[in-house]
Amino acid sequence: MKAHKKEGCNKMRIRAFPMNMDESYVESTWELLRGAIQKIQIQNNSVLSFEELYRNAYTLVLHKHGDKLYNGLREVITEHLQKKDRVYVSQHSVDPVYDLGLILFRDEVIRYDGIRDNLSNTLLNMIMAERHGEAIHMLSVKNACLMLMALGIHARTVYEEDFENPFLQQSAEFFREEGLRYLSENNASAYIQKVQQRINEESIRARHYLDAMTEVKIIKVLEEELISKNLRIIVDMENSGVIHMLTQDRYEDLNAMYLLLKRVPNGLTVMSSAMSNYLRQQGTALVHELTNGISTSPVQFIENLLSLKSRFDQFLSQAFENDSLFRRVISSDFEHFFNLNPSSPEYLSLFIDDKLKKGSKAMSESDLENVMDRAMILFRHLQEKDVFERYYKQHLAKRLLHTRSLADDAEKSVIAKLRALPIDFSASVLTTGFWPTHGSAIRCILPSAANEAFEKFKHFYLNSHSGRILNLQPQLGTADLHAEFYPHSSSSSSNPKQKKHKHILCVSTYQMCILMLFNKSNQYTYKEIVEQTAIPEKDLKRALLSLIFGKSTQQVLCHEEDVFRVNEEFSSRLFRVKIQTLLAKGETVPEQRETRGKIEEERKLEVEAAIVRIMKSRQRLGHTVLLNEIVNQLKHRFMPSPIMIKKRIEGLIERDYLSRDPSDYNIVCVLGLLADYNEQILYDDLLRGYNILERPVSNCSKPLVVLLELVLFQIVDVTWYDYNLKWNPEEYGGISDVRFPAGKIWKPDVLLYNNVDPNFDPYYPSNLVVYSDGKINWIPPAIVRSSCKMDVTWFPFDDQTCCLKFGSWTYNDRKLVLEQGGNGWDMSEYIENGEWLLVGEVRIVCCLFVFLFAVSQFTTADYPVRRTVKLYECCPDEPYSDVKYCLHIRRRTLYYGFNLIIPSLLISLMTLLGFILPVESGEKLTLEITILLSVCVFLTMVSQMTPSTSEAVSLIGVFFSSHMIVVSASVVFNVIVLNLHYRTQDTHRMGVWTRKVLLDWFPRLLLMRRPLKSNSNIHNDIRNDLEPLLNRKETPIQRTNDICHLLEQLIADVRYIREFVKNEEEEQEARNDWKFAAMVVDRICLIAFSFVILVSTIGIFSSSPHITV
Structure with a gap:
């Protein structure tokens, strides 16, 4: 059974589908189906098994991967159509499939006559219904708008034509009618609220179901119809416009109007203009109240202005959001009506004086600081700040001397605020030079006791400070x-304690003089008081009025026959009684005239000082320019009138501080610019009738000789004679030479012909020195750049010859003869150059190259200067002369030697190390290639130093090229050495002549010894030991077949080992031969390359004409 199973045929096994598919199996199955779909599309389905494809698709669906199958199929179809778009559509310039569908739908459906108008009207009616409060289906409107946008195919044309343009026209008509209805039914505040509400509604509507750009357009239409066209009506609306809101302090309404009008271009300008009219009206009314006598207090006037300023500052911050336009308008209006009253500077100073005096209304430190800050705001709007300065100094001095100042810190704080303002202001106390009033002492007869005390102090002070008054x-x-009063009434007799009471009276000096008169007599007439005190009448009346018994509101007039006596019934609850001098509420008209006169005198001095400052810095100025400069410098203190400035200029001219230019009356210059009388007369006589276009010769047929000399220190010396400019020095106070600017007299048009400077005439316009005999010397310093033909054959050991060719540009040799002046080059001021050495005439001096740089000695000979006369093609009958100055210069080679030649030579010598380096180190070729790259870098540096258009190869270029060739050859020979070193008997067999040359002749010639051979004799030993045993005929071993068989196998193995060792030794001997041959080639290259490097270096540099350090 087992054997049958092993020998039987293999059965087909069907893979069971897994119960739970992993992701990799799903992906692989789909990729199989995907490829099949693509083959079906291209009609290549002959190789497909539809049953297998069906089973795979069925399996995916069975395991709940139908979405994968569906989405994948969708992607395949999409990709197929996209490929069509990428290939066919781009090649034939037709619309893509998706765009084609949109175009057909647009042209055949949407643009159909019945549908197009109906769609547009339906959308407009739905939006209009929503504006009237009806509910609509907003999603339908939104989808319709998106459809129109999509049908435009990356544009808005369909949307604009079919919906947006009709929508904007209908909206404009609706907003226009709605605006007229709002204006007729509402006041300004309500109108603003309704417009703002409409803006919010339209913005929300556009964001919900219209295109984003439509929102901007519909808001712009709304602003135009509801705001811009009704702008004046909103602002000037009676009982509700801007003026009404300002009068009633309607901050919220003003802010709402500001935000609404800010949306249109000229909205804030119209609103600020209405506010400006109201503000100027209020401010002008305050000024008229003061001038008409309705308000008589200067302090109250300033208070009213500050209150008005605070009120409008609140408008600015709370209603107008600190807008810069409204800030400028408010500032301009306050400056306008504050300066309407000429007494505003005095009133502002009186206001500050009232707040800083003791006894004024109690104020905390923070309140006082706030009041002063507000006063400084008014001060910024003040134009006549110098008038304020005068009054402020007066009031400050009185506060300090009368010890009536509230606090020193407060005074310093005010002065610091004034200094911080952008004006020129300074305040000094008790300094004679800056004393505010009464520069000269006022006569007054002091009482004897007071006068005696003053004289003692005066004597002490003058002894302590010499040279003072x-x-x-x-x-x-x-x-x-100290005053004692004796009442004589009946009541006093009953109470003896009241017979006499004492007081300390705090009075002014004038009041003291008046009161101490009554120690001598009980009564005095007004005339007698005047005679005995010598107090000025206006000050005397003021002092008497403050001492007279009576109410402060009484109007008391003093006459010469009036009699004054002490009021014995005077009484006060205070022991120390302070008697205030009655202060005028303002200066009288005569006093104002006097003050104005003093201010005008001070302004004259300031204008003159400004003129002198400007003229010292500018030297010469036109009248109009000087006028503008003076106004710009003084406008921070006051605005000088042109008449005043003109008078001050004339005054300075009369006093010989300034003068007018004789050639131009409108030019004002400092008098010091003019020469003395004789020199001025000389200039006038020389230039009278002088024509700078005329060549200075007495006969036009005679040439003018011009001598040209070069000083090798940026100076060109040109000399000629002008017969028009001769004079007798005895007739002009001994003046033998004068200077003229370059454009005042004739000078030759001598130029450098071969100039390459962008400014073709590089001469500095220095003055021309004219001597009494008519000789003119012009020595203009110049830095010239000339073109020279560079010969780089021997670079960097080269000599160059550069010539400067000077000649007249328009005068030929018959009219202007240009000659060499002096002895040619003037070398007295020459400074040696670090790169070039100046040598004598052109000559070649050769010097041998030794391994150090030598210095070639040259003697400085005459530098050639040649004058030539040449005929040009433009004018063959007119010869032109020129003077050519030639320089022979030689390059210093110290820099190139130590930075290029020596490093590159050392790097080239490192090439020899590659032939000494053992092959086993593995760095021979790397070293040589690195050296080759270093030489290439140096060659690149040299190529950048030499001109790209040079006609010859430079010497140093040849040097680097030769070294690069040598290093490249060393790379090749090192490759050969490496090839020889790694050769074996299997790949290369050494020939007979190669063995003789590389292993016999060259080693003997180079004195090289080869290491001794140490060959193994193992094969000889094996042969000697086994041969006798194998040759014996009768041995016990032969009797045993097995032993004999093993012995023969052993002998065969030993023979194989012997042959293997023998082959290895022969191959090793062959490798050693190739290695020794490589060593011989290395030694040959070492000697040959050393010889080539040294000989080529010596040969190249010995050919140079010189080596100059």
Whole structure:
């Protein structure tokens, strides 16, 4: 049975399907089906088994992999159509399958007459119904819009033509009618709310079921119809527009209007204009109240302005979102009406003075800081800041001297704020040079006690500070008086304690002078007080009014015959009584005129100082340019008028600070620019009737001789004579030479012919020196670039000859004779160049090459300068002369020697190491290739240093090329050596002559010894031991057949071993012969390449004409 089973035929086994298919089995089955589907599509189904395909598909479905089968089939069909799109469609330029379906649907269905209009009208009616509050099926509208967008095939044309354009037209008409209805039924606030609501609704509608770009367009149409066209009506609407909102402080309504009008181009401009009109009206009303006498307090005027400013700042922050346009408008309006009142600088200073004085309304430190910050805002809008500075200095001085300042920190804080503003402002206290008022001492007769104290202090001060003057300013002083009052009424007799009461009176210096008069007499007339105190009348009246008994509101007039006496009934609950000097609420008209006059005088000085500063820096300026410069420099303090500036310029000219240019009256220049009288007259006489176009010769037929000389230090020396510019030095105060700018007098048009500089005339426009005999010397410094033919044959041991060819460009030799000046080249200022050595005339000096660089000695001979006359093809009858300066220069080779030649020579010598390196190291070929690459790198560097258009190969190029050839040859010979080294008897057999040459002759010639042979004699020993045994005829061993058979087999094995060892020894001997031959070739290459490198290097560099370090 077992044998039968083994010998029987194999039965077919059907693989059972697994109960649970793994993913790999599913994938393999699908790939089988996928390939079958593709073969069926190309009609190649002869090799397919439909029964097997059916069974596989049935199995996939049975194991719940039908989705895999379905999706795979879908991908195959899609891929088939996509392949058609990629191949057929691209080749025949037709529409893809999907686009073709869309086009057919668009043209045959959507564009059908009955469907197209009906679809558009249906969509528009549904949207209009939704605008009127009706519910619609939004998904249908959205799908219709998406369909129209898809039918455009990557464009919006179908959507725009069939829906969007009619939709926008219908919406514009709807919004126009709706806007008129809103305006007739609502005020501005309600209209703004309804428009904003409509904007939100349209935006939501567009985002839900319209195209994204339609939202932008419909909002733009809405803004145009509801906002832009009704802009003025909204802003100027009576009892609800911008003015009404500003009057009623409607911040939310203003913000809503701002956000709405911000959406249209000119919306904020119209709104800010309406706000500006209202603001200017309010500010102008405050100014008129002050000028018309309705409001008499300057402090209250500033308070009102600050309140108005705070109110509009709130509008700016809460309603207008700090918009820059509204900020600029508010700032401009405040500047306008604040400067309408010429007393605004004084009033602002009085306001600050009122807040910083003691005894004013109690304010915390933070409140005071806030008030000062607001005052600084008004100060920014002030135009006449210099007027404010004058008043502020006065008030500051009085506060400090009367000890009425609230706190030093507060004063410093205000000054710091003023300094921080972008204006020129400074404040100094108790410094004579910057004292704010009354530069000269005011006369006043002090009481004897006070005068004696002042004289003692004056004596002490002048002894401590020499060279100073101490003047008394009584209008700024204060005093404390001990006063005793004796009432004589009936009530006083009953109470003796009230007979006398004492007080300390804190008064001003003027009040002290008046009161101390009454120690001598009980009464004085007004005239007597004037005579005995010498106080100025206006200050005396002010001091008397503050001492007179009566209410502050009484209007008291002083006359010369009025009599003044002490009020014995004066009483006060305070022991220390401070008597305030009545301060004027504002300057009177005469005082204002006086102040204005002083300010005008100070402005004159400032204008003159500005003129002097500008002219010192600019030297020469036109009148209009100077005017603009002065205005720009002074506009931060005040705006000078053109008339004032013109008068100040004329004043400076009269005082010989400035002068006008004689040739151009509109040019103003610093007087120091003009020469003295004699030199000015000389210039005028020389240039009178002078024509710079005229060649300076007395006879037009005579040539003008021009001498040209070069100084090898960037200077060209040109000399000629101009007969028009001669004078007698004795007639002009001994002036023997003058200077003219390059464009004032004639000069020859001598140029460098072979110039390669982009600026063809590189000469610096230096002055021309004119001597009294008419000789003109022009020495312009110039850096010239000339073209020279480079001969790189001996590079870097080359000599070059460069010539500079000078000549006149338009004057021929009959009109301008150009000659060599001096002795040719002037080498006195020459500085040696680091790359080139300047040598004498062209000559060749050869020097032998030794392994170090030698220095060739040259003597500097005359540098050739040649004058030639040449006829050009353009004008064969007009000879042109030129002067040619030639330079012979030699390259210094120190840099090239140490950076190129020596490193490359050493690298080339490293080539010899490749022939010494043992073959077994495995690096012979790598070393040689690395050296070859290094030489190539150096050759590349040399090629970059030499011109690409050179006509010859440079010496150093030949050097590197030869070394590259040598190194390349070393690579080849190393390959040969490696080939010889690894040869065996099986692949190569050494010939007789090869053996004689490489193993016999060359080793003897090169003194090479071959290692001794150590061959094994094992085969001889085996032969000697076994041969006798095998040759014996009668032995006991022969009697045994088995033993004899084993012995013969053993002998055969031994013979095989002997032959194998013999062959191995012969093959090893052959390998050793090839290795020794490779060593011989290595030694031959070492000697040959050493000789070639040294001989080629010496031969190449010995051919160079010189070697200069």
